[in-house]
Each structure stands twice: as structure tokens, then as C-alpha cells.
Amino acid sequence: MGFFKVTVGVMGSSKSARAIAEVQNLKVRNLKTLVLKPALDTRDGGYICSRLIKDQVKADILLKSDESLKINEIIANNYDYIVVDEFHMLSEEQIKELYQISAISTTNISMYGLRMSWKGTPFPSAALALGYADEIEMIKMVDKDQNPLSHHIKYTNGIPSSLVQESETIVVGDLSATSYTTVSKVDFYKIYQMLGQVEE
Template identity: 85%
Template sequence: MLTSKRRRKKMGFYKVTVGVMGSSKSARAIAEVQNLKVRNLKTLVIKPELDTRDGGYICSRLIKDKVKADILLNPEESLPIDEIISNNYDYIVVDEFHMLSEMQVKELYQISAISSTNVSMYGLRMSWKGTPFSSAALALAYADEIEIIKMVDKDQHTLSHHIKYTNGIPSPLGENENTIVVGDLDKTSYTTVSKLDFYKIYKMLGQVEK
């Protein structure tokens, strides 16, 4: 029994929180980091370098607070697993994890499996093309705990998809772009919709099966 308890203490948990754009993911990540630091828990903050909107900070449109990332991960970069474990972090908090590579998602899972460091991830499930991000699919498969931030429209349909508009017109699904980014807001915008509305719009464009 004692051996079993010791083994459990050595393993962290791997929690994944997902939601659509505007569902307070980054605000929750900021609040978690602040709460952990108030409790004097050693915390490592990570965000992908591909998220260029706020530079080296986790920011939210919903709150004024922001948190500086300790590590900005390049898509080709491996996590320094041994260094992170030797630093005895209590928590790793990752924002916009869907922009990480599958390798990086796996490395974060490995850290939670071979050390007592808990990993908490925030991000999107779906790209604007209506397909899961590969990194999100992997993270959800690894997760010990999954939280889905639910948002609904006026008809109580769950908002789960995004539509990219360019100059007021839905962008073709065949466009060579696999991530949601903030571009020229005069030309590009994103709308969060239910899967019903997503398929209605693209059905009209002849881009999905009837």
C-alpha cells in the first residue's frame, strides 16, 4: 500500500480545457496562474510562438490582467523535459495549446506521467475548416480530465464551429491555412456558430455533402 501511494505522488494530472473563440479560455488560464502563484505553487507558463496576437503574454479580451509566458515554443522546438522536471514545478499552464505540435503535446503528457508536475492546457478543438486540430485531438486523448466550456446561441444550439469571413464572404474550406489567427480585421473576421449553421453555410457554397 505504501509503495502504491508513493507511485501516485510521483504522477501529475493532465487537464485539457477547450472552448470556442470568445469562451474565456485565456481569461481562465490567467486566473489559474494567478491563483497558483498566490498559493506559492511553482508554476511554469507556456504559450506557442505561433500565437503572435499578444507577443510573450497570455491576454484576454475579457479582462485587463495578463501573464508573461516563461517559454514561447517554436513549432519545431522540443521541450527541455529533464530541465523542467529537475526544477520541480507544481504546475505547467499552457494557453492556445492547439497551436503546439503533436510532439510538444506528447512531451507535456510525458512530464505529467513521470513527475509530480500537473499540466493544465487551454485552447480550441476545431479549426475554422470544421476539422479538429491534430494537437487538440491528441491532447484530449491523453487527458486525465477534460473541461468543455459550453456556449450556446439564442436557440440553445451549442456553439462549436468557427467560420472565417474575408471581405464579408465565408472563406473557401480549401484555403491553405490550418490555424485560426488574427489578421487584417478590415478584411478578415471569425464568427462562432453551431455545427448546424456551419453546415448550412457551406452547403450553400457546395463545399460539404448534403
């Protein structure tokens, strides 16, 4: 049986940098490692990249959202580790498959990603992964008042995006002006209370 470790943190908390460092460390130790990331993560193409370091790691598998893992083939290859970046973009079925691999083989699973969407709710795949986890590491970041940073607010043209907005919705204006800010849950709710989108 392998272990199933989940590392979560907000944007900018060095998740991908840690994933890169882990892969490099495993390879230096000659441990057979499979690197996986969701195809939905189009920002860096087929690589795990970080804004914090120059190093990058090429993914062995870019997993499409409707694609199943080849469990028997992966187990037959006797990987010591599977390292997954941006796991919150995987489907719940793919999370189950990774957990199954750790349960019926000696392959260790190490995953990095977000817990919360910008709408203030947990990603379903993240909630499932945290439930399966043998070990959870939460990368702690705080604001100037030492409040833990846990939520993200999406801004489009300087205005917080509507919580009821579908992700596919086209917003009138300069779409290149879309940005995300990491905030505490206190600030998240204060902002959306002012917008009348959450109950007082």
C-alpha cells in the first residue's frame, strides 16, 4: 500500500514550486516517478511551472477531464511515486482512480493544488482528495493582521466577478484585465456582503 498525500494552499503559496522540487528530489534518489497534470491547466502547457522559480518539469501525462487513468498499466510499471500538480482541476473519478492506485499498489501519490474556487466553495475534487488523504499539508499564508489567507476573489476590469456567474460567461470589457486576489474569509465575505451576494 502506498500513501496518499495532499498539499493545498492559495494562489502564490509555492504549490507548484514544491511539486517541482519534489520531482527533482525523487529523480536524484533514482525513484521511478510519474508526473501528471490536468490538460485543463493550459497556462504552462505540458510543464509544471512556478512564478517563484525558473525550474520546470515536463508532465508525463496530460490528463483530459473525461479520460480515465490506465490503472493496471500504471501499476505494472512499478512507479515509486506519482506527483500531480493542480489536482483540483481533475475530475472526482480521476481522484478516485489515483486513490485506488495507492490502495492496491506500493505507489505513493503526492498531489498539489487549491482547496477553494474563486466562488468561495471547495472544488469537489479537492474535497474528495482531502477526505482520502493519509497526510495533509496546508501551506499557511497570512495577511498583515495574521488572518489566514484561504479565499480568492476574481476581478474583471477592477470589479469583483459575480458569484453566480458561470465560468464560461463572456464579460463585456477588456478580458485581459482579469486578475485574482488572495484574501482571508473575513475579507471575502465583507466584499460580497457589500455587493449584496451573501446574507448578512
